[in-house]
Amino acid sequence: MRQCVRMSVRVAGTVQGVGFRPFVHGLATRLGLAGHVGNDSAGVFLEVEGESPAVRDFLLALRRDAPPLALVDEVTAREIAPVGGGGFTIVASRAHPRAGTAVSADSATCADCLRELFDPTDRRYRYPFVNCVNCGPRFTIVRGVPYDRRLTTMAGFAMCADCAREYADPADRRFHAQPVCCPACGPRLRLVDPTGTAIGPALESTVELIRAGLVVAVKGLGGYHLAVDAGQPDAVARLRRRKHRADKPFALMVPDLAAAERLCAVDPTARRLLTGHRRPIVLLPRRCPADGTGGTGVAEQVAPGSHWLGLLLPYTPLHHLLLADLARPIVLTSANVSDEPIVYRDEDALHRLTGIADAVLTHDRPIHVRADDSVVRPARGGAQVLRRARGYAPEPLSVPVEFPRPVLACGAELKNTFCLGTARQAVLAPHLGDLTEYRTWRSFVDGIGHLTRLTGVRPEVLAHDLHPDYLSTRYARDRTGVALVGVQHHHAHIAACLADNHETGPVLGVAFDGLGYGVDGTIWGGEFLLADLTGFQRLAHLAPVPMPGGPAAVRQPWRMAAAYLDAAYRDAAGGVPEDLAVLRRNAARWHQVTALARTGTNAPATTSAGRLFDAVAALLGRCDAVSYEGQAAIALEHHADPAERGRYHAAISTGQPAVVSGVDLVRACAEDLRAGVAGPVIAARFHNGVADAVVRVCVRLRELTGQHAVALSGGVFQNQPLVERVVSGLTGLGFRVLTHVRVPPNDGGVSLGQAVVAAARDRAGLVRSD
Template identity: 65%
Template sequence: MAEHVRLAVRVEGVVQGVGFRPFIYGLAHRLGLSGHVGNDARGVFAEIEGTAHATEAFLVAVRTEAPPLSFVDTVRARPMDAAGTAGFSIVTSWAGGEVGTSVPADSATCEDCLTELADPSDRRYRYPFVNCTNCGPRFTIVRGVPYDRALTTMARFAMCADCAREYHNPGNRRFHAQPVCCPACGPRLRLVMGEREVHGDAVSSTVELLRAGAVVALKGLGGYHLAVDAGSESATAALRSRKHREDKPFAVMVPDLTSARRLCAVNEVAQRLLTGWRRPIVLLPRLRDAPIAPSLAPGNRQLGLMLPYTPLHHLLLADLAGPIVLTSANVSDEPIVHRDTDVFERLRGIADAVLCHDRAIHIRTDDSVVRPFRGREQVQRRSRGYVPEPVTVEQDFPRHVLGCGAELKNTFCLAKGGTAFLSQHIGDLENYETLRSYTDGIEHLRTLLDIDPVLVAHDLHPEYLSTKYARDLDDVELLGVQHHHAHIASCLVDNRERGPVLGVAFDGLGYGPDGSIWGGEFLLADLAGFRRVGHLAPVPMPGGTAAIKQPWRMAASYLDAGYASGPPATLDVVRRHEARWSDVVALARGAVNSPMTSSAGRLLDAISAILGVRDTVNYEGQAAIELEQYADPDESGVYRVDLRGDEPIVVSGVDLVRSCVDDLRAGVPRPVIAARVHNGMVDAITRTCVRLRDATGVEVVALSGGVFQNLLLLDRTVEALQSAGLRVLTHSRVPTNDGGISLGQVAVAGEHDRRYTR
């Protein structure tokens, strides 16, 4: 008889709330092992006893056969004295000790639960809260760790006898599924119109309202959404008007893949993203004859599509048999509504009805946004379904770190050990509600992860609310990280590289160490530091932030810089703003309230205004976004710009403007001009990087910053750089926009710690 050995095993990572203990239980029984398994603050602990061959097979299977929603970071085992015990059990969780586990992300409803949802003979037939170990709410309902029902917002719902039997049965897929419930013991729906509750089937009544053109607020996993029939122009227009969202595209939820293919081109990668357990909004090429309301995504060649991810969504979409607009329930620039006590007050005058329920959302979390790019996923907004999944880094952090993020598209990041935890999308820190969401979110995630930052990294901009938050903290060490260095650092971490790289950081704005507004930068960078080796030639930003909201001001600045005797008076942009043109030009020439900027985003704004695409904006980045959509994708002509100097190389954005004006006056179609502008920027980036490679010997380029959300620019830049023999890093796991800044900040801070605090 083979000698028995006993091992104490510890598994850390995303291993709670994903069926890990039931998995261990079943694995131990399959291999004939005795012992026990349980949760604690650090993850999953187990003791296993059996033959050496069986225990070795167990340790391999823990990694190779782990549940699909889990993320195994480490598996450690140490020998113990054999006890000769029989049987294997799940023991009571222990809440003490330092937290070393990560709470799982929310997961879309699995196929097994959908089968029950549609089965008239099942006790959970059409029950909108069906879930199991493999799916359902997680991060949004968690109040503490370890992840057990008592520390979630399901604690108030006592399990009925049937659910309790499932919960305690090792052979059932709801074995230790914390949100388990049924119609007899779980949450309930309510449909409210005005001051009265609508009686009867809430789902059927909601479908009738949507068909009639109503705006309905729906409670989702991470907050409320506003929904209308996506085929109704009147309903979509009403939603725009009430929400004060004039132009920004809405997302669409479709019942299934067949419906998705009626609206967009869906390739293999897109299909995987749409149907995966994360269920983000997926940005896809829109079909010309897509049967949707014209005002849903005006002037945009893409649509944001998503498939149902809660049982309630599945019920609504199946009964409606058509797509719905599904957008965050808020007034523009405010965070998504997630508390039942707020929904009726904050959405008064916006929603005609509210479909709510009594399972509380503990932490608000917006939908994530992704797109396929060159065969892989590229995250644009990282939130529901991804957070708080960890981002692994190449080296451990010596101390606990907080990265406070930027002002726009804010996220924060907490880090310890070999792991960084990027927060859910917070939004723009421009009002009290968003700032409160930011501060509450930091405290919540700090508690869940047991991270007590002693090193806090922040942006250099002194007026960012995230910077002010950092400077108000007590008993911490502060580290200012330049905005564009953080962009490139986040791209390095995203690609599991350390540099050095030639970093191309193009965005709207970032505070430069020289006090000017950077945004068209070429950096020789690694995690430790950077050198500015190139940039767009600076021009004034007349009126400061007013120039961001009114791109025609940037047009005036660039045209003034490009024409010593003044721009051609026949230009439409000059005529449209004739009454204020000379005043804005004078402001640009003065030193008051006209900071110098090298921003690539502001250059694209200027060209957008010159071509008559957008003079003023209703949301951040709108002028550049619409310029991309306006450009002729088949045009290959290039505007060539001058590159001056050696280090830094100065790239003349004015040359792009002059070429644009010349073609405009010659009668060249404006979409062709817009495409040539993009191609000219690609050419300038490529020639600059080739010159820098020759000067430095660095052959790797990292592309980051919000401007590279522009798919036309990004795709052609990658193609051109690769054709020039350069290796190119782009974002995938974290956003290229300011949503990735906080990760870059903690990466720089960690490298600072490793180098200078030993």
């Protein structure tokens, strides 16, 4: 006779809001086991009783066969006394002394729900809020844990009899699906004009307005978007004027994969990203240029001067209905002005979008947490995440070091994210943006409170950037009763790359970005480090160059061109050649700016790689002034001829630390330009020269340190041709190269780096307890 056993089991991870309890119920029933399963604020608890082989199979299947959206981090089981009885039930949720659990990210509409959406015989036919346990809103509607309807923004919608029957039926895929609803009991659409007056019918009228070239604000999962017909140049130009977004490319939503393939080159990686459950914006090379007339379906004003388009497929039922009815691409960009955060509260939509949107398509399901669309790009056979938000956050990340005490890492000033660390996991908040914007700052403070409540993480250690004026640094220093860990900006970048690849180092770290506060109080940004998670040594860097006007040099790249050219031709007869167009375009202020550079007055020195790229972009006439971060470097990247293999040479000093001459690269660009060499060739030779310098420095540092692994991080390494050339050069010489996979190489990944540095130092006893 086989032995009967009973096990008490706890499952940790992303196991709420993903159909895990229905999965457990079905699994236990199939195996003939008795017991129960439920949610609490720490995860999923269950007891299971039956014959020993069946119980063993059950425990194995918990992890192996988990639902598609579940992430099982840990299954712990202990044997308890059998109680007898039969049947398996889902019991009511309950509190747990260790509050907090992983909350699932929002997920795109699944295939089953999509079939129902377009099935005229289904009771949810063309209902914009169809969802099930495998798809729909999650993080953006959760107010607390455990993940039950009463703790979501669906609490105000009482289920009708039909939905309640599905919710209670273990055989139905809506079994305990918390946002379940239908036209009889769920949220409803409403289209209003700028005065708040309803226009109807909502969906049909929205389609008519977009076809007429008007701007419509559309409520999505994590906030409102602004939509216009992408094929109407006047409509797109009007949106740019109203949104105060002069040049930055807009994202496009296309009806389906076939439409994406007509516009862009879509490889297997891109196809997987476009159609997966995360549904980010995917940056892809244009298949053919826009013609400005709508003939390609995309006006030139959508992404002026760019060889790339940011595409995404519909990810909510509402988007599917809109795109199916329109049957053409639309611009779908965050509903905000300039760099403000995305509008997500219904009461703010009309007020903040007055003068921007001609109408607002809204509904009565509140959004609790704002979340922008994520942005990714296919890279090196995988994906490079450039903005981690909807669909990804707050999915936990496993890290290579255990947190001795819970950590809050406050991140950087721009592209801010914050990070919570506990055990061997890090939870990265969705992209927030520039903390100097008040609404973003409020989102930062409120988001920390919300995510700490959801996860149950009570920070005892706070990690922050060294820059004393960053608002994130001030936030950390204003907290009491916690230990503080200051982490140098570029060390955080390299640590983030290590954690992203589940490594601890040491490595040779190349951190190239715009600006970061150095340990010597100067502005770094072109750094070669020997680093592990605990600390670093600065072994090489780009040669310092003045930034005439300080922050003005970031907004006006021609100033960096002036500084670099002044340094390049200071000893030449006649100084900077007057036949250079960048000088002629800015002649009225040129000598004033170079005087600042020479005297150092309001011209702090920087080793920034980003400012070097700015200088060359301005020299080649791509960008004298910018309207968004990284614009000049992006323009230079798009300008480069991919077929050109020539490169410029940068001298590298023999001292410690070694110094790389960016001036040499700028001088070579200028001389080729004066000789009549084509701009795309010069841009490519510059990229190749930077890559060559990185490789040569790494070879020298390998000889010095014996390290064969290199980690590449920082916003400059979003530049695809640069990354490809550096990786190719290093791997060809026997290096092992780490790049970012799960978090952005830009400042959006800095908080993860800060968190793991704090953990490593805490484990080493280097963090003072307050």
